[in-house]
Amino acid sequence: MxxxxxxxxxxxxxxxxxxLALIERSRTGKPDVDTLLCLLLRIGLISAAVLVAGLTxxxxxxxxxxxxxxxxxxxxxLEVRRRRFxxxxxxxxxxxxxxxxxxxxxxxxxxxxxxxxxxxxxxAVNYYLPKVAEWVQRGGFDREMxxxxxxxxxxxxxxxxxxxxVFLHHDVLIEMAGAEFLAIAFSATYVLGKRLGLxxxxxxVAALLYVLTPxxxxxxLSCLNDAPAAALVVATAAVVAGGAPLAWAVxxxxxxxxxxxxxxxxxxxxxVLGWMLRQEVRATPGRSxxxxxGPAAAALLLGGSWYFRNWIWYGNPIYPLGSSQSVPGISAPxxxxxxxxxxxxxxxxxxxxxxxxxxYGPLVDHSAGWGVALFACGAIALLDSIRDARAWRILxxxxxxxxxxILLFSIxxxxxxxxxxxxxxxxxxxxAREAQVCRPxxxxxxxxAAYLFLGTFVSFDLSLGEFRRLAGQSWVERSAAARFxxxxxxxxxxxxxxxxxxxxxxxxxxxxxxxxxxxxHFLRAKDGDELRHLIRLAGVRRVYASPTLPSELRVLKExxxxxxxxxxxxxxxxxxx
Amino acid sequence: MTxxxxxxKVRALFLPVALLAWRACVDPLDHFWRxxxxxxxxxxxxxxxRAGSPTLPVVRVTAMAFLFAVYVQGQFPHTxxxxxxx
Numbered sequence: 001m002x003x004x005x006x007x008x009x010x011x012x013x014x015x016x017x018x019x020l021a022l023i024e025r026s027r028t029g030k031p032d033v034d035t036l037l038c039l040l041l042r043i044g045l046i047s048a049a050v051l052v053a054g055l056t057x058x059x060x061x062x063x064x065x066x067x068x069x070x071x072x073x074x075x076x077x078l079e080v081r082r083r084r085f086x087x088x089x090x091x092x093x094x095x096x097x098x099x100x101x102x103x104x105x106x107x108x109x110x111x112x113x114x115x116x117x118x119x120x121x122x123x124a125v126n127y128y129l130p131k132v133a134e135w136v137q138r139g140g141f142d143r144e145m146x147x148x149x150x151x152x153x154x155x156x157x158x159x160x161x162x163x164x165x166v167f168l169h170h171d172v173l174i175e176m177a178g179a180e181f182l183a184i185a186f187s188a189t190y191v192l193g194k195r196l197g198l199x200x201x202x203x204x205v206a207a208l209l210y211v212l213t214p215x216x217x218x219x220x221l222s223c224l225n226d227a228p229a230a231a232l233v234v235a236t237a238a239v240v241a242g243g244a245p246l247a248w249a250v251x252x253x254x255x256x257x258x259x260x261x262x263x264x265x266x267x268x269x270x271x272v273l274g275w276m277l278r279q280e281v282r283a284t285p286g287r288s289x290x291x292x293x294g295p296a297a298a299a300l301l302l303g304g305s306w307y308f309r310n311w312i313w314y315g316n317p318i319y320p321l322g323s324s325q326s327v328p329g330i331s332a333p334x335x336x337x338x339x340x341x342x343x344x345x346x347x348x349x350x351x352x353x354x355x356x357x358x359x360y361g362p363l364v365d366h367s368a369g370w371g372v373a374l375f376a377c378g379a380i381a382l383l384d385s386i387r388d389a390r391a392w393r394i395l396x397x398x399x400x401x402x403x404x405x406i407l408l409f410s411i412x413x414x415x416x417x418x419x420x421x422x423x424x425x426x427x428x429x430x431x432a433r434e435a436q437v438c439r440p441x442x443x444x445x446x447x448x449a450a451y452l453f454l455g456t457f458v459s460f461d462l463s464l465g466e467f468r469r470l471a472g473q474s475w476v477e478r479s480a481a482a483r484f485x486x487x488x489x490x491x492x493x494x495x496x497x498x499x500x501x502x503x504x505x506x507x508x509x510x511x512x513x514x515x516x517x518x519x520x521h522f523l524r525a526k527d528g529d530e531l532r533h534l535i536r537l538a539g540v541r542r543v544y545a546s547p548t549l550p551s552e553l554r555v556l557k558e559x560x561x562x563x564x565x566x567x568x569x570x571x572x573x574x575x576x577x
Numbered sequence: 578m579t580x581x582x583x584x585x586k587v588r589a590l591f592l593p594v595a596l597l598a599w600r601a602c603v604d605p606l607d608h609f610w611r612x613x614x615x616x617x618x619x620x621x622x623x624x625x626x627r628a629g630s631p632t633l634p635v636v637r638v639t640a641m642a643f644l645f646a647v648y649v650q651g652q653f654p655h656t657x658x659x660x661x662x663x
Contacts, residue, residue: 350614354613355613355647355648355651355652356648356651356652357651357652357655358655359655359656359658359659360655360656360659372645372648372649372652375613375644375645375647375648376641376642376644376645376648377641377644377645379613379617379644380617380620380637380640380641380644383617383620383621383624384624384637387624434637438634438637438638440634440635440637440638441634441637441638441641443638444638444641444642444645447645448645451649451656454656454660455652455656455659457660458659458660459659460655460658460659463659463661464659464660464661465661
C-alpha cells in the first residue's frame with residue numbers, strides 16, 4: 001500500500017508538471033485560459049498513460065509509476081540545467097475571503113464525500129466499472145469486460161478512473177476522477193465569465209453555482225461519465241471564447257468524444273460559437289502551431305481509439321448501437337436524430353422536469369437536476385443578460401443550439417436530461433452577472449446556493465443511513481455490496497457469473513470487491529450442459545446468477561434440476577459437482 | 578420619435594405576450610399560477626414596459642423569490658427525506 005501511495009503521488013505530480021511544461025509552449029497570455037488548458041492537458045496525459053499501459057500490458061503501479069518518475073526527474077533536471085529552477089505556479093484570481101472560504105469548503109466536502117462514497121449507481125457498476133476491474137486485475141486491456149451489452153461504449157472516463165485505482169489496487173479514490181472534471185468545469189465557467197465581462201469574483205460565483213448543480217455534482221461523484229462529458233462541452237466553449245487556438249478546442253473535443261458520444265451531439269452549438277466569434281477572437285500570433293496541433297491530433301486519436309476498437313472487433317464503430325443484433329430486455333438508445341424525441345424531451349423539460357419534483361440523484365430520474373438557484377434566478381437573469389449585450393446572445397445561441405441538438409439525438413426516457421448537464425453553466429453565468437448589476441438579487445442567489453449545498457450532501461439513491469453505514473466501515477472494506485445483497489465471503493476468490501442482468505441491480509462490479517481481488521468468470525452458456533462445462537473449466541465453487549432473459553432462466557433451472565447448482569440466497573449458487 | 582419608441586416596444590412585446598398566450602392555452606388552471614414560463618413572460622413584459630424604472634429591481638427579486646418558493650414547495654419534502662428528517 002505504501003509503495004502504491006508513493007507511485008500514486010509521483011505519477012500525479014509528474015502528470016501535473018508535465019502538463020505545465022507542455023503548456024509553456026502554448027501559453028495564450030491569459031492566465032485563466034492557460035489554467036484551463038493545463039487541466040485539460042493533465043487529463044490528456046493521464047488518459048494517454050493508461051491507454052498505452054493498457055495496450056502494452058504494463059497497467060501496474062510500477063508500469064505507470066516508473067515512467068512517471070523518470071519524466072519527473074527529467075523535468076526537474078531540465079529546470080536545473082536552465083539554472084532557473086522554480087516550482088510550477090498557478091496564478092490564482094484575486095478574490096474575497098468569503099469566496100475563497102466557500103470554494104475551500106466545497107472542495108473539502110467533495111473530498112470527504114469522495115472518501116466515503118463508493119460506486120453504487122446502476123450504470124457505473126453494471127457496465128462502466130467492470131472494465132476497470134478487469135483491466136486492473138489483468139494489468140492490461142482485455143476483451144473480457146463483462147456481460148452487459150453496453151460494455152463496449154467509449155471508455156475515456158474509465159481511463160481516468162483506472163488512474164485513480166491502479167496504484168492502490170483499490171477503488172477508495174475512484175471518485176477523484178470526477179473531481180478532475182469538476183475542476184475543469186469550474187475553470188471553464190470562470191473563463192467564460194471573464195470573457196463575458198464578469199469580475200473575478202462574479203466569475204467565481206458562476207463557477208461555484210455551476211459546480212453545485214445537483215445532477216452534475218452527483219454525477220461527478222458517482223463514477224458516471226455524464227458530468228465529465230458536460231464539463232468538456234463547457235471547456236470547449238471556454239477555449240473557443242477564450243481565444244485559444246482552434247487546435248485546443250479540437251483537443252477538448254477529442255477527449256469529449258472518447259468519454260461519451262453525446263459530446264459529439266453538442267458540437268453544432270460549439271461550431272456556431274466559433275463561427276460567431278471568428279471576428280472577435282484571434283489566436284495569439286507568432287507561435288508555432290505545431291505545439292498546438294500535436295496534442296489535438298493525439299486527443300483525437302485517444303478519443304477515436306474506442307470507435308476504432310469497436311470497428312475492428314465488431315465491424316461497427318458505435319457497437320452495439322446501430323447493429324442488427326437487438327438487445328432484449330432493454331430499450332435501445334436512439335441512433336440518429338428524431339424530431340419526436342426533441343419535442344418530448346423539450347416539452348418534459350419545460351413543463352415539469354425543470355421543477356425537480358424528485359429527489360436529487362446522479363441519473364436525474366424524471367427531473368432535470370438543475371437546482372433551485374437556476375430555476376428561481378437563472379431564466380430571469382439570462383433574459384436580462386441576453387437583452388444586455390451581444391456576447392451573451394452569442395453564448396446563449398451556442399448553448400441553446402447544443403441543448404437542442406443533444407435532445408434531438410437522445411431517446412426520450414426518464415434520464416435523458418443527464419446528457420445536458422453542460423447547459424446550467426449559462427444561467428449560472430447570467431446569475432453572477434445579475435448579482436453584479438442588481439445587488440438585492442444576491443439574497444435570492446445566496447438562499448439558492450445554501451439550498452444547493454444542503455441538497456448535495458447525499459443523493460437519494462445513497463440515503464443518509466447508507467452514507468453513515470459506509471462512513472462506519474473501514475476504507476479497506478468499504479463497499480455498497482451489502483446494500484444490494486451482493487456480499488461474497490472473503491475466502492471465495494473465484495466466482496462464476498451467469499446472465500446478462502440488464503436492469504435493476506445486476507451490479508457486476510461490486511462482486512470484485514473494493515480491492516478488485518476476486519476473479520469473476522463470465523459464463524456465457526446457451527444451455528445447461530455448456531454452463532456445467534464452463535463452470536468446470538473455470539473451477540469455481542460459487543456462482544452468481546442474474547438471469548433476465550427467459551433463455552437464461554431456462555439454463556439456470558436446468559442446472560439446478562440436474563444438481564449442478566444449489567441455490568443459496570440472493571442469486572448465489574454453490575457448485576455441487 | 579415617440580411613435581418609433583412605441584413601435585419598438587410593441588415589437589419587443591410580441592415574444593413575451595405570445596409566450597404568455599401559449600402557456601394560457603396549454604396550462605391547466607391549477608398549474609398556471611406556478612408556471613415558470615408565465616412568471617418569466619410577465620417579468621419580460623414588465624421589463625419592456627418599465628425599462629429603466631427604479632422599481633424594476635423589486636419586481637425582479639419578487640419574481641425570483643416567487644419562483645424560489647414554487648421550486649422549494651416541490652423539492653423540499655424530498656430534501657427532508659434524503660437528509661433523514663422524514
